[in-house]
Amino acid sequence: AQDSDYSLYDKKSKGSFGSKKTKRDEVTQVTNIGSEITSGGNMMLVSGGDQHYQVAKLNSGNDLTLNSGGSILFEGVKDLHQESHEKSKSDLAWNSMSGKGSTDETLRQSELIAKGNLAIKAVDGLHIDVKQVSQQTVSEAIDAMVKADPSLVWLKDAEKRGDVDWQLIKEAHDSYKYSHSGLGQGQ
Secondary structure (H helix, E strand, O other): OOEEEEEEEEEEEEEEEHHHHEEEEEEEEEEOOEEEEEOOOOOEEEOOOOOOEEOOOEOOOOEEEEEEEOEEEEOEEEEEEEEEEEEEEEEEEEEEEEEEEEEEEEEEEEEEEOOOOOOEOOOEEEEEEEEEOOOOHHHHHHHHHHHOOOOHHHHHHHOOOOOOEEEEEEEOEEEEEEEEEOOOOOO
C-alpha cells in the first residue's frame, strides 16, 4: 500500500501595460506502507509456496522463523519526494523566469527483529533487493544499509548464506535550477 500526498499552488496575474506574473509550486510525497506483525513470544510464518515481503515489519519477542516451501522475496520499495518551484514576470521592457526542483527516492527494505533466534528457510532460496550506490559491492551496500538502519541487521546474516539472489536497486536523486532574463517585446 502507499500513502500519497500531493499539493499544487498555481497563480497567474496580469497587471497594467501587458505585464504578467506566474508562480507555481508542486510537491509530491509517496510513502510505502507495509504490514506489521508483533508477537510477545515466538513467531513462525510458514507457507507451502513462495513468500513475498515489501517493507514488512516483523517483530518477535523471542524466535522469528520464516519457512517457505518455495522462495522468499524481500522486495525493496522506493519512497518518493518530488518538488518543483517556478516563477516568471514579464512586461513590455523586461522578462524573467526562474525555477528549481528535485526528485529523491529512498529504497526501503523489510525489518526483521527477533529478541531470540532468526531463522529463514526457503527451499528455492532468497531474493533480496539492496540499495546500489556507485560501484559498491553487495557487501558494501549491506554494510551501509545496516549502519543507516540497525533494524536491517538481518541482511548481514543473509549475506553469509549461499542461496541468496541479490539485486542492486538504484535510487534517483536529481535536482535542477535555472534562471533567465532578457529584454521584453516592446524594446
